[in-house]
């Protein structure tokens with residue numbers, strides 16, 4: 024979890040029910056920081072491996088949207104990518120109007136120019152068992168050992184890292200840098216359902232080097248990458264650049280989508296390893 028002056032980022036896993044704490048979170052924001060208005064909401068997740076195993080409202084996206092709408096009224100829901108590897112998003116930004124109108128709207132929101140902002144997420148599955156073995160108590164004495172052995176400490180330099188190694192296996196880390204950049208990685212190493220999520224707001228004109236470092240560290244068979252960026256941010260160029268990555272090293276792009284929201288651009292791409 025990351026809390027800053029204007030933003031609350033909550034990342035969960037397994038059967039956690041994050042939307043059930045919405046009322047409490049909104050109340051806390053009001054009580055502790057005096058925030059009574061929500062400017063925007065981004066609720067996103069990839070398709071669950073076993074949706075029926077989830078607790079309500081997370082057992083289907085429609086129920087999640089219904090609950091979010093009961094709080095925020097005019098949200099918009101999107102599903103990107105093919106059925107089994109799809110990625111869901113709920114946000115308050117309307118996808119409407121012409122591109123010119125959207126540009127103008129971006130400048131006109133309360134007379135302010137929106138803050139430059141970008142987020143990259145890399146959601147990896149079917150990972151190399153040799154790498155996944157690092158994230159168990161049997162092979163790493165401490166979380167810091169696992170962080171170093173996997174090269175997580177080198178992915179984005181300058182991060183202060185808070186890491187945790189679960190027993191018998193599993194790993195989570197949150198990192199923050201002095202400039203406000205964050206990185207968060209969560210690892211499920213069990214071979215039958217191996218999964219790693221990476222997320223950061225690091226500003227970059229190109230994401231290919233970061234992507235290459237993350238892929239070299241975890242060696243997934245398949246991954247989804249999403250880039251969310253304001254059009255003026257460095258990340259916007261990096262997101263558009265994804266369109267040109269038809270192939271990335273040993274991976275081939277099997278799906279890609281691009282959305283233009285008011286104030287944000289979103290790129291989704293799915294990559295799979297070439298058959299060996």
Ligand SMILES: C[S@@+](CC[C@H](N)C(=O)[O-])C[C@H]1O[C@@H](n2cnc3c(N)ncnc32)[C@H](O)[C@@H]1O
Pocket residue numbers: 034035036037189190191192193194195209210211212213
């Ligand atoms: C990366 S963790 C989940 C991290 C979660 N987002 C968090 O920060 O609490 C998931 C992995 O940890 C393992 N694990 C072990 N004990 C756990 C626990 N008490 N809670 C959650 N995951 C646990 C799971 O088997 C799985 O491999």
